[in-house]
Amino acid sequence: xxxxxxxxxxxxxxxxxxxxxxxxxxxxxxxxxxxxxxxxxxxxxxxxxxxxxxxxxxxxxxxxxxxxxxxxxxxxxxxxxxxxxxxxxxxxxxxxxxxxxxxxxxxxxxxxxxxxxxxxxxxxxxxxxxxxxxxxxxxxxxxxxxxxxxxxxxxxxxxxxxxxxxxxxxxxxxxxxxxxxxxxxxxxxxxxxxxxxxxxxxxxxxxxxxxxxxxxxxxxxxxxxxxxxxxxxxxxxxxxxxxxxxxxxxxxxxxxxxxxxxxxxxxxxxxxxxxxxxxxxxxxxxxxxxxxxxxxxxxxxxxxxxxxxxxxxxxxxxx
Amino acid sequence: xxxxxxxxxxxxxxxxxxxxxxxxxxxxxxxxxxxxxxxxxxxxxxxxxxxxxxxxxxxxxxxxxxxxxxxxxxxxxxxxxxxxxxxxxxxxxxxxxxxxxxxxxxxxxxxxxxxxxxxxxxxxxxxxxxxxxxxxxxxxxxxxxxxxxxxxxxxxxxxxxxxxxxxxxxxxxxxxxxxxxxxxxxxxxxxxxxxxxxxxxxxxxxxxxxxxxxxxxxxxxxxxxxxxxxxxxxxxxxxxxxxxxxxxxxxxxxxxxxxxxxxxxxxxxxxxxxxxxxxxxxxxxxxxxxxxxxxxxxxxxxxxxxxxxxxxxxxxxxxxxxxxxxxxxxxxxxxxxxxxxxxxxxxx
Numbered sequence: 257x258x259x260x261x262x263x264x265x266x267x268x269x270x271x272x273x274x275x276x277x278x279x280x281x282x283x284x285x286x287x288x289x290x291x292x293x294x295x296x297x298x299x300x301x302x303x304x305x306x307x308x309x310x311x312x313x314x315x316x317x318x319x320x321x322x323x324x325x326x327x328x329x330x331x332x333x334x335x336x337x338x339x340x341x342x343x344x345x346x347x348x349x350x351x352x353x354x355x356x357x358x359x360x361x362x363x364x365x366x367x368x369x370x371x372x373x374x375x376x377x378x379x380x381x382x383x384x385x386x387x388x389x390x391x392x393x394x395x396x397x398x399x400x401x402x403x404x405x406x407x408x409x410x411x412x413x414x415x416x417x418x419x420x421x422x423x424x425x426x427x428x429x430x431x432x433x434x435x436x437x438x439x440x441x442x443x444x445x446x447x448x449x450x451x452x453x454x455x456x457x458x459x460x461x462x463x464x465x466x467x468x469x470x471x472x473x474x475x476x477x478x479x480x481x482x483x484x485x486x487x488x489x490x491x492x493x494x495x496x497x498x499x500x501x502x503x504x505x506x507x508x509x510x511x512x513x514x515x516x517x518x519x520x521x522x523x524x525x526x527x528x529x530x531x532x533x534x535x536x537x538x539x540x541x542x543x544x545x546x547x548x549x550x551x552x553x554x555x556x557x558x559x560x561x562x563x564x565x566x567x568x569x570x571x572x573x574x575x
Numbered sequence: 576x577x578x579x580x581x582x583x584x585x586x587x588x589x590x591x592x593x594x595x596x597x598x599x600x601x602x603x604x605x606x607x608x609x610x611x612x613x614x615x616x617x618x619x620x621x622x623x624x625x626x627x628x629x630x631x632x633x634x635x636x637x638x639x640x641x642x643x644x645x646x647x648x649x650x651x652x653x654x655x656x657x658x659x660x661x662x663x664x665x666x667x668x669x670x671x672x673x674x675x676x677x678x679x680x681x682x683x684x685x686x687x688x689x690x691x692x693x694x695x696x697x698x699x700x701x702x703x704x705x706x707x708x709x710x711x712x713x714x715x716x717x718x719x720x721x722x723x724x725x726x727x728x729x730x731x732x733x734x735x736x737x738x739x740x741x742x743x744x745x746x747x748x749x750x751x752x753x754x755x756x757x758x759x760x761x762x763x764x765x766x767x768x769x770x771x772x773x774x775x776x777x778x779x780x781x782x783x784x785x786x787x788x789x790x791x792x793x794x795x796x797x798x799x800x801x802x803x804x805x806x807x808x809x810x811x812x813x814x815x816x817x818x819x820x821x822x823x824x825x826x827x828x829x830x831x832x833x834x835x836x837x838x839x840x841x842x843x844x845x846x847x848x849x850x851x852x853x854x855x856x857x858x859x860x861x862x863x864x865x866x867x868x869x870x871x872x873x874x875x876x877x878x879x880x881x882x883x884x885x886x887x888x889x890x891x892x893x894x895x896x897x898x899x900x901x902x903x904x905x906x907x908x909x910x911x912x913x914x915x916x917x918x919x920x921x922x923x
Contacts, residue, residue, distance in 0.1 A: 295654075295712070295716075341901070345901060345904060345905050348908075349905040349907055349908040350907045351901075351904035351905045351906075351907065352904055354652055354654070354712055355851065355855060355900065355903075355904040356901065356904050356905075358654070358848065358851055358900065359897050359898075359900040359901040359904060360897075360901075361848075362848065362893060362896065362897035362900065363894060363897035363898065363901070365890075365893070366890045366891075366893035366894040366896075366897055367890075367894060369888065369890045369893075370600075370604075370888045370890035370891055370893075370894060371604075373888035373890065374604050374605075374888060486842070487841055487842060490841075490842055491720055494716055494717075494720070497713075497716070498713075498717060501713060537728075539724055539725075539728045542724045543720065543721045543724050543725070546717040546718075546720045546721050547717070547721065549713065549717050550699075550703070550709075550713075550714050550717050550718070553703075553709045553710065553713050553714065554703050554707050554709050554714075555707060555709075562710075
C-alpha cells in the first residue's frame with residue numbers, strides 16, 4: 257500500500273469515527289461556556305443512541321430511507337428534555353454539577369437498558385435496516401488527491417458535524433447570544449448586572465448540550481454500531497468531554513481534537529491493515545486520547561483555561 | 576429543627592423519593608411495583624445464601640465508598656475509584672498467582688499490593704492537582720480508561736493470551752470455609768473484616784491524628800490551611816493516595832475473595848461509580864459509608880432476583896440508585912423545604 261493509498265483509507269474512517277464526538281463535544285462547549293460542567297454527556301449520548309435505534313426500528317416502514325434523519329431529530333428532542341434534569345439540578349437547585357452529571361450518566365444507561373429489556377425482552381436491540389450510507393460528493397470527489405481523501409465515500413452526518421462545529425463557532429463568537437453565553441460562564445454577576453438573564457442562558461446552554469449529545473449518540477448508533485446494547489456507547493461521551501478540553505473549550509478546537517481522537521480510534525480498529533501501523537500494539541492507540549487529554553489539561557500542550565465560573569452555581573446577591 | 580436532624584433527613588428523604596419514583600417507573604412500564612419490591616426484598620433477605628451474597632456485595636462497596644468519601648473530605652472528587660479498583664484487582668490477582676509463599680506472608684502481600692497499586696494510580700492525579708492545579712475530575716476520568724486498557728493488556732499477558740487468568744493460590748485467598756457452611760455456599764469471604772477495619776482506619780485517621788486534621792482543614796479552606804503553615808500540596812497528594820489505596824483494596828476483595836482471578840473486561844465494574852453514591856449518601860463520614868454501602872450493596876444484589884421473581888429488568892435498581900444520588904445532590908432544595916415547613920410549624 258502506498259502512502260497516498262493509506263491516507264485515502266484512513267482519513268475517511270477517521271472522519272467517520274470523529275463525527276459523533278464532534279457533535280457531543282460541541283454540546284459540551286455550549287454547556288461549559290455558560291458555566292455548567294456537563295459530565296453527563298456520556299449518559300445523554302446513551303439516551304440519544306437508544307432513542308435513535310428504537311425510533312429507527314419502530315418507524316422504518318413509515319419513513320423509509322429518511323428514517324435515520326427523523327430518528328436523529330427524535331433523539332435530539334429526547335436528550336434535550338433529559339438534559340433539563342441536569343439543568344434543574346445544577347442551575348435551580350444548586351446541586352454539585354459533577355455529581356449531578358454522574359447521576360445523569362447512571363440514569364441514562366439504566367433507563368435505556370431497562371426500556372430495551374422491557375420492549376425486546378433481551379439486552380440488545382435488533383440491527384436497524386436503514387442506516388446512514390456513504391456517498392460521493394459530485395464534482396468535489398473528482399479533485400485529484402483531495403477528492404478521494406475528503407469527498408469520496410463520505411457520510412452526510414460527517415458533513416453535518418463540520419457544519420455544526422463551524423455554526424457553533426459563529427454563534428459563540430459572532431452573535432450577541434454567544435457573547436452573553438461566554439459572559440455568563442466567565443463572570444455571571446457582571447453579566448447579571450448588565451441585564452443578562454443568567455439562569456435562562458444556562459438553561460438554554462445545558463439543553464443545547466443535551467440535544468447535541470443526543471445527535472452524537474444517534475449518529476454513532478445509526479452509522480457505526482447499527483444496534484443498541486450496553487456496550488454501544490462505551491466511553492464516547494467521556495472522549496467527547498476530553499475533546500472539548502483538549503480543544504480548549506473552543507468549538508473549532510473541539511472539532512480538531514475530535515478529529516484527532518477519531519483518527520486514533522480509526523487507527524486502533526483498522527491499523528492492522530496498514531503497514532508500519534500494524535507494528536504498534538493497539539493498546540497504545542486505545543489509550544492515546546486519554547493520555548493526550550491529561551497532558552493537555554496539565555498544560556504540556558499549551559495552557560488550557562476553563563471558563564472561570566465553570567462548576568460554580570450562580571447565587572444572586574452572593575459575593 | 577436542629578441541623579443534625581436535617582443532615583440525616585436529607586439522605587433518608589432522598590432514598591424514599593428514589594424508591595417511590597422507582598415504583599412509579601414500574602407502574603408506568605406496566606410492572607407491579609409491589610411484586611418488584613418484594614422480589615427485591617427476597618433477593619436480599621430470602622435465605623442464608625442471599626444474605627451471605629448480599630454481605631459479599633457490600634464488602635467492595637464499603638471500600639469504594641470510603642475511597643470517594645476520604646478524598647471528598649480534603650475537597651477532592653475522586654471519580655477515578657473505578658480505575659484504581661481495576662489496577663488493585665489486577666495487582667492482587669497477580670501476586671496471588673505468581674508467588675509461592677506461606678499464607679501469613681502471601682495474603683497480606685497480595686492485599687498490600689492492591690492498596691499500593693491503587694494508591695500509585697491515584698498519586699498521578701494527586702500530583703497533577705498539587706503541582707499544576709489540574710482538576711482531578713478530568714484526570715481521574717481519563718485514568719479510568721487508561722486503567723481499563725492497561726489491566727486488560729496485563730491480564731492477557733498473565734493469562735497467556737486468554738481472557739481469564741488461572742485461580743489464585745490458596746495461600747492468597749480470602750475464601751472462608753466457615754462462612755460457606757454458614758451461608759449455604761455463598762461467596763461471602765473474610766474481606767468483610769478488612770473492609771470494616773478500614774472504616775475504623777478512616778475514622779481514626781480523620782478524627783484522631785494530626786494528619787487527618789490537616790486533611791480536613793485543607794478540605795474546608797485551602798488558603799487558611801496554607802496560612803496556618805500546613806503543606807497543602809502534600810495533603811492533597813496524601814489524600815488522593817489514601818483514597819486510591821482504599822479503592823485498590825476494593826479491587827483486592829474481588830480478586831482474592833469473590834472471583835479469585837482477574838479477567839479481561841469489556842467495561843467498568845460500576846463499583847467505583849457506585850462508591851460515589853455510597854459516599855454521598857453517607858455524607859462522607861465513615862459510619863455514613865457503612866449505611867450507604869449496606870443500602871446500595873443490598874439493592875444491587877437483591878435486584879438480581881427481580882427478573883426471575885417478578886419479570887422486571889434489574890436496571891430498575893440502577894435507576895433508583897441514580898435517582899437517589901440525584902436527590903441527595905439536590906439536597907439544597909430538600910433542606911429548603913424542610914426548614915420552611917418547620918418554620919411554619921413553629922409559627923403556629
